Amino acid sequence: MDRDGEDARVARTRADVARAALEVLRSGGFDDLTHAHLADVAGYSKTTLYAHWPSRLDLVRLALDALGGWPHHPPSGDLRADLIGELTVFRRSVLDLRLDRVVFGLAQSATSAAAARLRDRVNLEGQRPLRMLLAQRFSGARLEAALSMLTGVVTCPSLLFGALPDDAVIAAAVDIVLSGGR
Amino acid sequence: MDRDGEDARVARTRADVARAALEVLRSGGFDDLTHAHLADVAGYSKTTLYAHWPSRLDLVRLALDALGGWPHHPPSGDLRADLIGELTVFRRSVLDLRLDRVVFGLAQSATSAAAARLRDRVNLEGQRPLRMLLAQRFSGARLEAALSMLTGVVTCPSLLFGALPDDAVIAAAVDIVLSGGR
Numbered sequence: 001m002d003r004d005g006e007d008a009r010v011a012r013t014r015a016d017v018a019r020a021a022l023e024v025l026r027s028g029g030f031d032d033l034t035h036a037h038l039a040d041v042a043g044y045s046k047t048t049l050y051a052h053w054p055s056r057l058d059l060v061r062l063a064l065d066a067l068g069g070w071p072h073h074p075p076s077g078d079l080r081a082d083l084i085g086e087l088t089v090f091r092r093s094v095l096d097l098r099l100d101r102v103v104f105g106l107a108q109s110a111t112s113a114a115a116a117r118l119r120d121r122v123n124l125e126g127q128r129p130l131r132m133l134l135a136q137r138f139s140g141a142r143l144e145a146a147l148s149m150l151t152g153v154v155t156c157p158s159l160l161f162g163a164l165p166d167d168a169v170i171a172a173a174v175d176i177v178l179s180g181g182r
Numbered sequence: 183m184d185r186d187g188e189d190a191r192v193a194r195t196r197a198d199v200a201r202a203a204l205e206v207l208r209s210g211g212f213d214d215l216t217h218a219h220l221a222d223v224a225g226y227s228k229t230t231l232y233a234h235w236p237s238r239l240d241l242v243r244l245a246l247d248a249l250g251g252w253p254h255h256p257p258s259g260d261l262r263a264d265l266i267g268e269l270t271v272f273r274r275s276v277l278d279l280r281l282d283r284v285v286f287g288l289a290q291s292a293t294s295a296a297a298a299r300l301r302d303r304v305n306l307e308g309q310r311p312l313r314m315l316l317a318q319r320f321s322g323a324r325l326e327a328a329l330s331m332l333t334g335v336v337t338c339p340s341l342l343f344g345a346l347p348d349d350a351v352i353a354a355a356v357d358i359v360l361s362g363g364r
Contacts, residue, residue, distance in 0.1 A: 107342075
């Protein structure tokens with residue numbers, strides 16, 4: 001096989017395994033994301049998986065590649081509308097992409113310093129647009145509080161009750177934060 | 183062995199296994215809470231465990247018995263102080279009792295309707311004092327929003343970054359919510 005054919009084959013393997021890794025992380029969590037189980041699901045040999053992605057953290061990274069980052073709301077310049085939009089997109093990602101399970105899986109995987117850094121980087125990046133919006137009104141401890149609170153409007157019902165907030169609850173949260181931030 | 187001796191032996195077994203179940207739930211999460219692993223950790227036979235607690239959900243219930251409920255702040259009548267007190271006790275429970283891992287374990291275990299009901303009951307009960315305090319100021323969607331937001335001040339940093347908020351962030355969150363609730 002020539003070099004281009006080899007590259008294409010590696011890229012296809014990588015894409016297949018990454019999709020399967022994301023599927024396993026969503027359905028079974030980090031504990032299910034082993035080389036043996038992933039080899040079964042993706043239809044490749046364990047040897048191939050170990051050769052390209054030696055550690056379980058590599059498998060988590062693959063799953064995150066397949067996810068391609070958290071979706072976000074395109075900002076309009078209206079702070080209230082943009083906060084509601086960002087939380088609505090976040091809620092939709094929990095439903096459509098099972099982002100909640102990815103986040104739980106990352107939390108569960110973070111037993112080494114390298115895995116904790118990966119979790120921190122992914123979550124920091126995911127929260128960034130919300131942080132930028134809130135920084136228009138808040139700073140310091142108040143910014144950290146507002147950021148955790150608005151993230152919590154979506155993550156807490158999901159974590160505690162397997163449920164998601166309706167539109168009225170999201171709007172009420174944004175209004176409480178914005179009127180408390182005056 | 184007479185009846186009293188038998189009862190005492192069963193109670194001791196139950197207490198031993200419950201403590202071990204909580205320890206396993208905290209250290210390894212729900213996936214580690216199997217009859218085989220718990221039998222090893224608790225020092226009883228698998229047969230004994232299956233005889234008394236046939237399902238994995240029974241093992242989760244045992245762990246929760248050993249936890250004995252979430253600790254709470256005794257209310258003083260000052261709403262701001264009581265909200266800060268309740269969140270501070272919650273933060274301490276995450277540190278001392280690894281309540282975060284119990285909550286993650288419950289979320290992970292909720293793959294059956296019975297397990298989801300158990301999760302909902304435990305979390306509803308845990309949030310109750312915070313809900314009662316916030317109900318002095320909020321109702322409807324605003325109450326749900328405020329409850330998720332203040333729970334999120336502790337759970338979001340823990341879930342996303344393995345970190346906990348400092349006193350200034352907890353106080354800022356309570357102040358934003360109370361001033362937004364006017």
